[in-house]
Amino acid sequence: MERTLIADLSGLKGSPVTIKGWVSVRRDQGKMVFFDFRDRTGSVQGVVLPKSAAIETAKDIRVEYVVAIDGIVNERPEKNKNPKVQNGDIELEVTGITVLAKAEPLPFDMSESGLNLELSTELDHRALTLRHPRLQAIFKVQAMIIDSFRQFMKQEGFFEFQAPAIAPATAEGGAEVFEIKYFDKKAYLSQSPQLYKQIVMTAFERVFSVNKVFRAEPSATTRHITEIVSLDAEMGFIDSWKDVRDMSEKTVKYILSEISARCARELETLGAEMPIMIDSTPTLSLAEVQEKIFEKTGRDSRGDKDLNPEDERAICEIIKEETGSDFVYVYGYPTRQKPFYVYPNPEKPDFNEGMDLLCRGVEWLSGGRRINDYAQLMDHVEKWDMDPKKIEMFLEAFRYGAPPEGGFAFGAERMTMQILGLKNIREATMFPRDMHRIDGLLSQDESDA
Amino acid sequence: MERTLIADLSGLKGSPVTIKGWVSVRRDQGKMVFFDFRDRTGSVQGVVLPKSAAIETAKDIRVEYVVAIDGIVNERPEKNKNPKVQNGDIELEVTGITVLAKAEPLPFDMSESGLNLELSTELDHRALTLRHPRLQAIFKVQAMIIDSFRQFMKQEGFFEFQAPAIAPATAEGGAEVFEIKYFDKKAYLSQSPQLYKQIVMTAFERVFSVNKVFRAEPSATTRHITEIVSLDAEMGFIDSWKDVRDMSEKTVKYILSEISARCARELETLGAEMPIMIDSTPTLSLAEVQEKIFEKTGRDSRGDKDLNPEDERAICEIIKEETGSDFVYVYGYPTRQKPFYVYPNPEKPDFNEGMDLLCRGVEWLSGGRRINDYAQLMDHVEKWDMDPKKIEMFLEAFRYGAPPEGGFAFGAERMTMQILGLKNIREATMFPRDMHRIDGLLSQDESDA
Numbered sequence: 007m008e009r010t011l012i013a014d015l016s017g018l019k020g021s022p023v024t025i026k027g028w029v030s031v032r033r034d035q036g037k038m039v040f041f042d043f044r045d046r047t048g049s050v051q052g053v054v055l056p057k058s059a060a061i062e063t064a065k066d067i068r069v070e071y072v073v074a075i076d077g078i079v080n081e082r083p084e085k086n087k088n089p090k091v092q093n094g095d096i097e098l099e100v101t102g103i104t105v106l107a108k109a110e111p112l113p114f115d116m117s118e119s120g121l122n123l124e125l126s127t128e129l130d131h132r133a134l135t136l137r138h139p140r141l142q143a144i145f146k147v148q149a150m151i152i153d154s155f156r157q158f159m160k161q162e163g164f165f166e167f168q169a170p171a172i173a174p175a176t177a178e179g180g181a182e183v184f185e186i187k188y189f190d191k192k193a194y195l196s197q198s199p200q201l202y203k204q205i206v207m208t209a210f211e212r213v214f215s216v217n218k219v220f221r222a223e224p225s226a227t228t229r230h231i232t233e234i235v236s237l238d239a240e241m242g243f244i245d246s247w248k249d250v251r252d253m254s255e256k257t258v259k260y261i262l263s264e265i266s267a268r269c270a271r272e273l274e275t276l277g278a279e280m281p282i283m284i285d286s287t288p289t290l291s292l293a294e295v296q297e298k299i300f301e302k303t304g305r306d307s308r309g310d311k312d313l314n315p316e317d318e319r320a321i322c323e324i325i326k327e328e329t330g331s332d333f334v335y336v337y338g339y340p341t342r343q344k345p346f347y348v349y350p351n352p353e354k355p356d357f358n359e360g361m362d363l364l365c366r367g368v369e370w371l372s373g374g375r376r377i378n379d380y381a382q383l384m385d386h387v388e389k390w391d392m393d394p395k396k397i398e399m400f401l402e403a404f405r406y407g408a409p410p411e412g413g414f415a416f417g418a419e420r421m422t423m424q425i426l427g428l429k430n431i432r433e434a435t436m437f438p439r440d441m442h443r444i445d446g447l448l449s450q451d452e453s454d455a
Numbered sequence: 456m457e458r459t460l461i462a463d464l465s466g467l468k469g470s471p472v473t474i475k476g477w478v479s480v481r482r483d484q485g486k487m488v489f490f491d492f493r494d495r496t497g498s499v500q501g502v503v504l505p506k507s508a509a510i511e512t513a514k515d516i517r518v519e520y521v522v523a524i525d526g527i528v529n530e531r532p533e534k535n536k537n538p539k540v541q542n543g544d545i546e547l548e549v550t551g552i553t554v555l556a557k558a559e560p561l562p563f564d565m566s567e568s569g570l571n572l573e574l575s576t577e578l579d580h581r582a583l584t585l586r587h588p589r590l591q592a593i594f595k596v597q598a599m600i601i602d603s604f605r606q607f608m609k610q611e612g613f614f615e616f617q618a619p620a621i622a623p624a625t626a627e628g629g630a631e632v633f634e635i636k637y638f639d640k641k642a643y644l645s646q647s648p649q650l651y652k653q654i655v656m657t658a659f660e661r662v663f664s665v666n667k668v669f670r671a672e673p674s675a676t677t678r679h680i681t682e683i684v685s686l687d688a689e690m691g692f693i694d695s696w697k698d699v700r701d702m703s704e705k706t707v708k709y710i711l712s713e714i715s716a717r718c719a720r721e722l723e724t725l726g727a728e729m730p731i732m733i734d735s736t737p738t739l740s741l742a743e744v745q746e747k748i749f750e751k752t753g754r755d756s757r758g759d760k761d762l763n764p765e766d767e768r769a770i771c772e773i774i775k776e777e778t779g780s781d782f783v784y785v786y787g788y789p790t791r792q793k794p795f796y797v798y799p800n801p802e803k804p805d806f807n808e809g810m811d812l813l814c815r816g817v818e819w820l821s822g823g824r825r826i827n828d829y830a831q832l833m834d835h836v837e838k839w840d841m842d843p844k845k846i847e848m849f850l851e852a853f854r855y856g857a858p859p860e861g862g863f864a865f866g867a868e869r870m871t872m873q874i875l876g877l878k879n880i881r882e883a884t885m886f887p888r889d890m891h892r893i894d895g896l897l898s899q900d901e902s903d904a
Contacts, residue, residue, distance in 0.1 A: 009692065026692045026858070028856060045660060045692075046612060046614070046659060046660035046661060047612075070855045070856040071856055072856045072857065072858045106692075106858055106859060107827055107828060107829075107856050107857055107858060107859075108829075108856065109854070109855040109856030110829075110854050110855060112855065131851065132654075132848060133654045133657065133658075133848045133849065133851040133852035133855075134851055134852070134855050136654070136655065136657075136658035136659075137657070137658045141658075142658065142659070145616065146614075149614060149615050149616070152615070152617075153609075153615070160602075163495060163496075165495070165595075165598060166598050166601070166602070167594065167598070167885060168601075168667075168684050168867070168885060169886075170682060170886045170888065171620060171644075171667050171669075171682060172669070172681065172682050172888045172893060173893065174893040174894055174895065174897070184635050184636065184637065185635070185636045186633050186634070186635050186636075186644065187633065187634045187635075187636075188633065188671075188681075188893075188897075189671070189673060189890050191897050193888075193893055195620075195635065202886065205581075205582045205585070206585065206885070208582070208585075208586070209585035209586045209590075209591065210495060210585075210591070211494060211495035212495060217667075218617075218620045218666075218667065220620075220621070222637075222638070224638060232621065232637075233619060233620060233621050235617050243458065243475045243494075243555075378556055379556060380556075380557075380559075398895065399581060399582045399894045399895065400582065402580065402582040402583055403582035403583070405558070405559050406519045406558040406559060406561060406582075406583050407477060407519040407520055407521045407556050407557065407558030408521065408556055409475070409521045409555055409556060410555060410556075418617070436616060436617060436619075436655070437618075437619045437651065439619065439621045439642075441638050444621060444622070444623040444637075444642055445623055445848045446623065446847065446848065448623070448637075448640050
């Protein structure tokens, strides 16, 4: 019989069906056997009655067996209905079981209420734990973040391009870059598509990319991984940096509304509380933030060149209390603290038109206006002591006419972690890489093999 | 005034508008100056009349200047209408010009009919040549290939995941893998998301990814680049390898129809002729292909373990002549010639259920059924002399119950090249990397710096 997806069962009461999927739960209750079956569309309870031709097979079936199940969709008696779960009003009366693949006994409890593993154990067994509803929910939300970013960008006329991962010797250099043995030469893993998205913007005007970036940060914190999915946008013909702020705000708002609308079950599974974005997100300069923190808490960070983690938490709490917004934009950082391409405020050139979006005490997104005037760019290249030869392709894009422009970027894993209130970015990364782990833990032995 | 996009001008005849964009062409005709302006939505002709307040500024404007243009949308006199080009029925009467950014004189002719550059020159100046209509058309078609793949996969219930780029020491090994200095250890750039998509399939059932893969092939041919966009799909609960063939066929059909429908202007710009996919693509075993080539051409490759390039061209020509199809599936390669995970034909275990889709003489896509039974997989691991420790995460996925499954993959650059009839894969790659080039040519000096 043609396969029916589990999500379609509730419309087929009284009908014979065949479903295919995994056994999530098996409960032997004397003469009857109950199962929870799952496929990519959800779960359903099945019962094998004593008279069923499948009763002998049912006794051999274990958790995670892959099965094809013939059965009848029965409405449950009123007292057994559970409106809180998918298919809580039906039950599949099993008439036949075909084992498509067996499973060995599991190394730990994978039931819905189970899976209280140390994170390192969860990661060691990612191939198995990915089947758990909690992990499935995390990665469905993440896919929705990426997908809704893409949808919104396309809707606003942005062109998707593929930014390269292999980079030549970088002008900005830095210790946090991975080196590749590139035939008899050296190359590097890209830390950001920044210069490429600016180049492509000069040809396609509005561009975005969803691409890997790499950071060789030798830190084993809850926030550091070495391979990240970066969501990047860049737009020409802006009037000021505020156009970039507005576009990034609309983007985040769209992503949040899509997750609320389309991942309700996942949010419930994870007990996640969506952050609140009010109509117009409060926007303060760095100096205003520092002044406000001083006023409200007495702590004086005025004149500091950046916000420290304590400042970030403080300003988010203050803004939340004052306006109800979980979000706040901070702009106007000291020009010389930031990369050469960030646009200096024409009226106060020591401060720039870069910005960060903070939420619940941490940074979600960065961006701002960039320099588009070639002479000004070359002036910065010189002041930042960079080798123009190493960014020749980037400079060429601006030598031949580039509009006033800006853009923004954020990490998919970080946004997933923060929306869902996860404690460790590895929970929000399907196959996390860090200084100690690539799938399994790295041992000195193996890596030298 | 609010900016109007060039694509919206034809609905605004008689109205004053402001457009923003680049100057593509400037033609000084005595007292009048003609321009072609372009933005992300297209091109329009503008004219600055002798009485215009902008006539003096117009004389200073050069190609690729970025401008804001005030003007009136005029219908062209009948004799000047050109139905073959966008906005061929209107002309913008320029009343004001604001220069947003200047451009230096171009290093070569960038006009629509121009750009007859050596490929190496085109690549050296990618930041500039990306603005040319021919290159824009190539990358719009490529974006459509990727986007329509994604649309179709989602429509068919496939879940998009992010496959990792950094890989641990690989079990398959091989010289064609890039080594990364990973802190004090070694890691590698992924050559394929194959094992990861199979893992994620065991959790999400139908999965796809659009990810970078890397090949350290020391070849400077027209077909080799080191960084590729790989489009991958994997599906569980198949009945046979034919389900995989059918899904890949529907995918390619959808991509081709989307390109035909939505990239008509780009196809015309490039003079590209879409390949023909008939209702049911001819599907032959390797042995049948060899037999047919022998019959038709007398050339005897019967018993060879794979098709060579000459065979690929021959079978495509024969199938085209016999059926009108530009496409042909070839399946049933010798089991031991292919990776350990490919499913052997149960009736003839020396041949497998792997397949390739050929078109116009070259391979477009590969795939097939994979082994899902754990015992059979372990048997192959042993016969293929692989270290199971190095693929422990992959093996775990199959140890705990995996359905009958298969999948397919193709490269975005290669499909772009072949649909558009480009001669070199670098033309279909925005920022191609090969053994001699990462953006600019690699010199020994720079790479050692």
